[in-house]
Amino acid sequence: MDFKLTQEQELLRSEAQKLAREVFKDRAARWDRNAEVPWDNIHLLAQQGYFGLIIPERYGGAGGSIMDLALVLEEFGWACVSTTMYVFSSNVHANRIAQLGSDEHKAKYLSEIAAGRVLPCHAMSEPQAGSDANRIRTSAVPDGDHYVVNGNKCWISRGAVAHLYLVDVVFTGGDKAEKGLLLIERGTPGLEIGKIEPMMGHRGSPSTELVFRDCRVPAANRMAHGDFQSSLMAMSLSRCCNAAIALGAAQRAYDEAVEYVQQREAFGKRLADFQGLRWMIADMAVKLDAARLLIYRAAANATAGFPSETEAAIAKTFANEAALSVVSDAMQLFGASGYSAACPLERLYRDVRGFAIAGGTTQIQRNLIARKVLGRRRY
């Protein structure tokens, strides 16, 4: 086992770190305060090729690994979670097309995503189906060489700005109803962007409802290998990446706290000289390190395009909860200053909270882990 990054990965990480710290860091409060899409950052990321990090080179991407992506997401997450979510979705959803789509889908969409001209998003959740994804009802009924789609999706991150929707639907009309993925382009008649949800965090990456009313989609847009089980398996990449961004945000909170406790004084000594606070910092370091190793394991072991379901679930559960605890402790160390909206910690706190819900809650991850250990429950 080798814990060292390659020279190329060290370089990739340091370039991402430079961009995050020199450009994204100071802009982050603006997108959050105004719930504004970070277009300036999105254009910059597109120019610099970050949307195609793991897209194969023949489709205009950098052909990088899932480990490369995790490293970059961690660095960007340190500076601005909202901005990072666009790098997340372009790479994660492009990977879904690369693994589950037809040659035509790959040829049509991957180079556009890599160039940042097409922003994709994934629409699975529905009002009655979140954790229980099997209960989705959005239907796709065959009609000649089209499907007619009807239904409602909710909580769809970046749904209002995306150009391409990877939509989980129930294909009906055959012998039996089958769930699977359909690619639907923005502007298709019958697809409406619904209400934008005022969210607590991730505010530059807005969540919306999507409404499909007799939306006619070419039958060729059905993902060739996008059966529901594969679509759920593909979630393991988004879980690993969700964990990497949460880790980056928590690392930022920790860095701020380490600096603060060495400056701030109380009772005639530095906060850093109180034993109880030193142990808090030590515990934060332990959590960050353990989360990082679990994420790197899941990313480095990924084969056939996706990390293992169990390794990704373990990494996500631990990193989500570690991030929440680290950011909360950093806030505690700052006292009232940490609770002030002028301090980045309160934004990090709100942003990090969402990761334990998005992409499958930490309870659902525990169900997956327990299923691996104990087998399926018997009723």
Ligand SMILES: Cc1cc2nc3c(=O)[nH]c(=O)nc-3n(C[C@H](O)[C@H](O)[C@H](O)COP(=O)(O)OP(=O)(O)OC[C@H]3O[C@@H](n4cnc5c(N)ncnc54)[C@H](O)[C@@H]3O)c2cc1C
């Ligand atoms: C920031 C953010 C971004 C999101 N982005 C997207 C997106 O882009 N696309 C998309 O499709 N969805 C998205 N979602 C929705 C997300 O996937 C769902 O919120 C999530 O799957 C949980 O579903 P739910 O909200 O319906 O909660 P429910 O499923 O109603 O769960 C409620 C509670 O019950 C628990 N629970 C449910 N079932 C079980 C069980 N079997 N065992 C133990 N506990 C259980 C859950 O863990 C949770 O604590 C996003 C959500 C957030 C917060």
